[in-house]
Amino acid sequence: MLSVSHLTKKYKKSVANEDITFMVEPGEIAVLAGPNGAGKSTAIKCIAGLLRFDGEISICGYQNKDIEAKRLLGYIPEIPAPFELLTIWEHFEFIARAYRLENWEDKAVELLDRMELRNLRNKLGKELSKGMQQKVSICCALLINPKVVLFDEPFVGLDPHAIKELKEMIVELRNNGTAIVISTHMLDSVSEFWDKVLIMMYGKIQAERTRNSVEESGEDLEKLFFSITEGR
């Protein structure tokens, strides 16, 4: 479970996130939606423990900067950053060793197959296209069997097959009880599987809806999104 309480992130002159509070239960997919510059990526980075912040963030009961919390967290950055001189397979080996994983090879092979990377397993990071780098990044995050996964604009740069596969993986993760946060500015891309949506603007959560509440009220999510982001 992921709990974010009163998260505020300030830079010298600007406030990137202001008093953000939300929870993501195990087996729930929460979508952070908003236009460019709304503060989605900053919030995700704070949750991943990459940035300093004010407030409380806990992952399965541990503070997000604790070693135990890190062990349970998978993070897929917006811009993939593979190691230029490691092969794809060595990326997995590195993650497995660094996270002290046991018997990870089968899972790694499965991820390779699903992302159509099997034939490229001995290719170096520097030789990969942007899309392939993104696939490697996804595989590395999922290899650790995380209990909480943060996806920052995960579909950008992926080919149609990988998008389809990733969507299936996300649903499988949910079914296995993983708490998932997806940041995106394209609501269409997550329309099939979202459970909770948090619409962000100017660093704040402006609206929060669950799938049930939207279905019950018949509210048009897209309209709500544009009414907030464009002031219509």
Added chain:
Amino acid sequence: MKSILYMFTRTIKNSIVDLYYHPLRLTMYIFIILCVIGGAFSALSATKYMTNEVLDIHILKGAYTILIYIISIPVILKSVESENNFFKMSDVVNIFVAPISEKKILIYGVGRQLLTMVLFVISFLSYGSIAVKLFNISAFNALVLVLGIILMIILVQLVTMMIYSVCSGNLKRINIAKYIIYFIVFIPLALATVYFFNRGVSIDGFGETFSLPFLNYVPIFGWLNGLVFGIIFKNNIEIIIYSILIILFIICTITLFKISKIDYFEDVLQRTQSFYETMNDYKSGKITDSMMLGNKKIKVNKIGIGRGKGANTVFFKHITEASRRSRVIFLNINTVVLLITFALIGFGIKATDVNYDWKRLLTIFLMIVIGSYIQFFFSTIDDWIKELNKPYIYLIPENPFKKLIMASMTSLIKPFIDGVISFTLAGIVFGLSITDIIIGMAVYTSFGFVYNSANILTQRVIGLTGSRGIMVTLYMAIVTIMILPGVIIAVMMLVNMFVSGKFYLSIYAGIPVSIWNTVVSIIMYALCRNVLNNIES
């Protein structure tokens, strides 16, 4: 062409206006201009302070030859591989697709590079005054030397255009061009080097070697040198011959350029793209492997990291990466530069006529000081810094201090290995004592620790958001503060030894330096133990 000219002039104008908003950059430019003016005035008035100690002008000729080669060869060799970076990504996106002839675009690119290089050379004008003082030449001759360099830069740009015209992406022609250049440039240089060593290594020998007449016959490089020194020596025949040769070369190049069909976009595109990414990374303070390897093809022989658990996996990953970068782990360009520097110091001092004790002291002293200084420039590209650009090092569920130690382990081992190899070899070749070698290694290694910990502190203070300029300035300041106490103690010891006539014990002044450097580095590591807790730590 009008549009290119418009863009070119607009860019210059906007860069000047932009200085208004960047006072630090403006101050730096003003400082450079003042240095140039100061240098010019100094050159004009230098003869007034002339002493009797004037160096042989042939040494100047030798140095000038080397300078010409250093400026020109990299540009020419890059042209053969279409690796010149005179196009920006914005040029590729906007100009390459515009209805403008490729020749005009090439002229624009080459012209911009020419301007940059000329401005760069002018910024070193103040060195002209040194030539005036050291070699007793007139201010006019100093000006001829500078104008010669500028002419050389223009000629190099013409060569570049010619290579682009002739090669035009054709692999066979590229290879032929390469061999021709190697033949023209390196064979005369190799012959000169052989002559230099056969004659006996000395400063006078250097001047004599690089004044050998056959070097003047080397196309462009030699002709230019012949023309410049023809003017300085007032040799009219040389002036006429080399002027004619250079003019003929210019005419031929322009004619060839006009009649040729060129197609270089594809070759330039990839290079520009990767250069653009590299520069973006560099400006934002990022260090990546691609930055150092460029387009070098990496052979993957053995797959797998093979060792490590938890934090120490980072160290073994670095070892795997190092084995891909170079065949011999830990030995790289830094080691080579260090060995060459030590050889130059050793042979240089050997050629002097001071007594044995002084030779030994000077050799080890200069090796320690210059070697540690060189290490400073290589220490900013350490493995652990590359980790900071990726999220993994922060996400790994291990103690941040452990991660820091393991991530910087290769950077701690590297100076030790370089020190052991370089000082041992230097000791054997130049007859240094075991004490000299051990203390030399210790001081050199301890400077490696300082640079490493100063790097860590710089990252802690500025983080990844800082600009490269600020980062380097802060890094230098931190290094200076860190090493100062050790250096002061060493200087005090040296003074004491010299006063008491025990100058032969001077090497022992290295002991407090190495101890202090190690202690202060350990303290710094401890203070920065949480730097890998998050990106902003």
